[in-house]
Amino acid sequence: xxxxxxxxxxxxxxxxxxxxxxxxxxxxxxxxxxxxxxxxxxxxxxxxxxxxxxxxxxxxxxxxxxxxxxxxxxxxxxxxxxxxxxxxxxxxxxxxxxxxxxxxxxxxxxxxxxxxxxxxxxxxxxxxxxxxxxxxxxxxxxxxxxxxxxxxxxxxxxxxxxxxxxxxxxxxxxxxxxxxxxxxxxxxxxxxxxxxxxxxxxxxxxxxxxxxxxxxxxxxxxxxxxxxxxxxxxxxxxxxxxxxxxxxxxxxxxxxxxxxxxxxxxxxxxxxxxxxxxxxxxxxxxxxxxxxxxxxxxxxxxxxxxxxxxxxxxxxxxxxxxxxxxxxxxxxxxxxxxxxxxxxxxxxxxxxxxxxxxxxxxxxxxxxxxxxxxxxxxxxxxxxxxxxxxxxxxxxxxxxxxxxxxxxxxxxxxxxxxxxxxxxxxxxxxxxxxxxxx
Ligand SMILES: [Zn+2]
Numbered sequence: 001x002x003x004x005x006x007x008x009x010x011x012x013x014x015x016x017x018x019x020x021x022x023x024x025x026x027x028x029x030x031x032x033x034x035x036x037x038x039x040x041x042x043x044x045x046x047x048x049x050x051x052x053x054x055x056x057x058x059x060x061x062x063x064x065x066x067x068x069x070x071x072x073x074x075x076x077x078x079x080x081x082x083x084x085x086x087x088x089x090x091x092x093x094x095x096x097x098x099x100x101x102x103x104x105x106x107x108x109x110x111x112x113x114x115x116x117x118x119x120x121x122x123x124x125x126x127x128x129x130x131x132x133x134x135x136x137x138x139x140x141x142x143x144x145x146x147x148x149x150x151x152x153x154x155x156x157x158x159x160x161x162x163x164x165x166x167x168x169x170x171x172x173x174x175x176x177x178x179x180x181x182x183x184x185x186x187x188x189x190x191x192x193x194x195x196x197x198x199x200x201x202x203x204x205x206x207x208x209x210x211x212x213x214x215x216x217x218x219x220x221x222x223x224x225x226x227x228x229x230x231x232x233x234x235x236x237x238x239x240x241x242x243x244x245x246x247x248x249x250x251x252x253x254x255x256x257x258x259x260x261x262x263x264x265x266x267x268x269x270x271x272x273x274x275x276x277x278x279x280x281x282x283x284x285x286x287x288x289x290x291x292x293x294x295x296x297x298x299x300x301x302x303x304x305x306x307x308x309x310x311x312x313x314x315x316x317x318x319x320x321x322x323x324x325x326x327x328x329x330x331x332x333x334x335x336x337x338x339x340x341x342x343x344x345x346x347x348x349x350x351x352x353x354x355x356x357x358x359x360x361x362x363x364x365x366x367x368x369x370x371x372x373x374x375x376x377x378x379x380x381x382x383x384x385x386x387x388x389x390x391x392x393x394x395x396x397x398x399x400x401x402x403x404x405x406x407x408x409x410x411x412x413x414x415x416x417x418x419x420x421x422x423x424x425x426x427x428x429x430x431x432x433x434x435x436x437x438x
Contacts, residue, residue, distance in 0.1 A: 004235045008200040008242065011212060012166050012231065013158035015195040016173055017151055018183045019129065020061045026128040026150040027055030027098060027282075035189050039143035047128075047148030049093030054281050057082070061150035062105065062285070063295065064182040065126045068152065069106025070299050071176050072121055076292050080105050081284040082126075086275045090140060091131040093147055099127035101276040103284075111172055112304075119169045120157040127151050132190075146190070152182075158197065158211065163231050167224050170194055179303060179327040187222045194221045198234045200242060214250040218262055221255055230255035234262050306333065314346035323354050338364055344371055384417075384425050388433045391416045399438055410434060 025032050028046035045053035066076050083101040104125035111119045131147035133140050154173060160166040174192055177183040185192040199212035216234060221227045234253070241248045253262040278284075301309070303325040310316045310324060314336070324333050332353045340346045342364070352359045352371070359367060391413060392399055402409050410431065417430050 012160040019191040020150040022060040025148040034145040042145040072109040074106035074109030082279040100125035
């Protein structure tokens, strides 16, 4: 990446949008399972923005946003409210979007990355999604199913100085959303979208902690790979402009994955262009300290906490822990704990559950039976090796005779091992072992 940047340093922040998996849309009763639906079949006067229709906030979406806030070390605001954000675009039915500007639900969080560096979260707020436009044969078609879907937006500070950290962070947010059952966060279905904002500065500016006078936001990226590619080609573009002595324009751009370039969209608005004001149809939300305490209690054990517990309580290997803390492996952790409580070796059990699919569906009893059987043969192999080593050590002269070419002595050694193991050893395997160990 230093090649890409030349003498410049990267300043990168992320906005991550995630559909909250509620039953209904954000401010109306429409069914929120829109993903395979015919266009415009999940709409009503409220999400179409018809005159006189009133929004009613979806509490499930509020609570799930607060859960993500707690899981990312945010402060939950006791006073929060919705605001209107105005702009004109065909996919916005009311001419404004109900979002949160001042007093978002969550603020000032962080996630610790694997490098030990800290990704700072500025805020997590809740809003309604816009509709989806489709451009076809010179016409624009609009599907309002997506309009009014509950959408949480997580905004980081411009805290990333390399792409890998940013990608890792975005993946951690996705995993957390899944883990907490806040969203399936399937990027192909548009349930999660990433918007990196990018600018470059000199090493001197970095030293003085001075931000560049512009930033470029890349809209609606729907895969981690595209995010990485988009940031890289934006670095190259901005560096080209900076090296001619100019400053890149503050704007929104889109990523064209076919050409691997970013393309200018509209010039980026400042907050005052949106004419934010408090949404008059929704009263402010006030949360008591007691309420926040109660939500905290509902928070399950988080992946990072689980990782520590798996390491300290069961001494699992790092690679095992890495797999087990994934949201899709929740059931395996439960099984592991159950089996470990029956005095089975947790490392061996984790190994079987992760690597041998046939073990996953066994009942606890059947698992223990199979486990003991496997271990017996394992133990036998160990015992046999010990016996062979013992006989070889006790018969060094005979071993020397073999080494001098007298192969018939092998049978004598085999006989000795058979006697040692009281006839239990398998002669073929024993003979093989003798030849290996001699
Ligand atoms: Zn509706």
